[in-house]
Ligand code: S6P
């Protein structure tokens with residue numbers, strides 16, 4: 001393939017040219033939140049991808065724009081996934097907003113990192129990852145990952161994350177997930 005460039009707006013995360021776009025509405029996050037979703041058509045997040053061949057010789061990258069808001073006491077968040085090729089790592093660079101990067105291993109360990117403009121989060125292989133918008137503005141981050149990382153959404157859909165990030169009286173709080181079904 002030939003080299004190519006894309007313009008990344010460092011404030012909004014917009015890509016020019018814009019190629020593949022994935023939209024997730026609250027209806028697509030069914031069962032993720034403990035509380036019922038009242039507005040299923042509401043936009044939760046968009047992923048703008050810079051396509052490349054999905055193999056180990058290439059790097060994929062994308063912007064995620066995660067809207068602010070809550071369902072019950074849980075903040076809007078991404079579905080979250082392990083990489084299908086478990087050992088594949090990933091880098092997130094936050095451009096805007098206030099977030100938390102919730103990570104978990106299959107044996108139930110949890111790790112939370114802050115996401116703020118300029119934060120570079122390193123997600124090692126074997127760690128599931130979910131972004132949570134704890135602020136009032138869109139959380140925008142740019143991600144880079146191996147072309148063959150892939151997605152395993154099923155494990156998280158079945159088991160959930162061991163921890164949740166909820167709105168507490170003193171702001172965002174990490175609490176055990178009472179619905180966690182992992183080991
Ligand atoms: C891909 C990377 C991100 C997410 C995106 C949406 O490896 O982690 O681009 O795909 O933030 O999250 P999710 O969990 O719906 O894919």
Ligand code: ZN
Nearest residue numbers: 083090129145
């Ligand atoms: Zn990922």
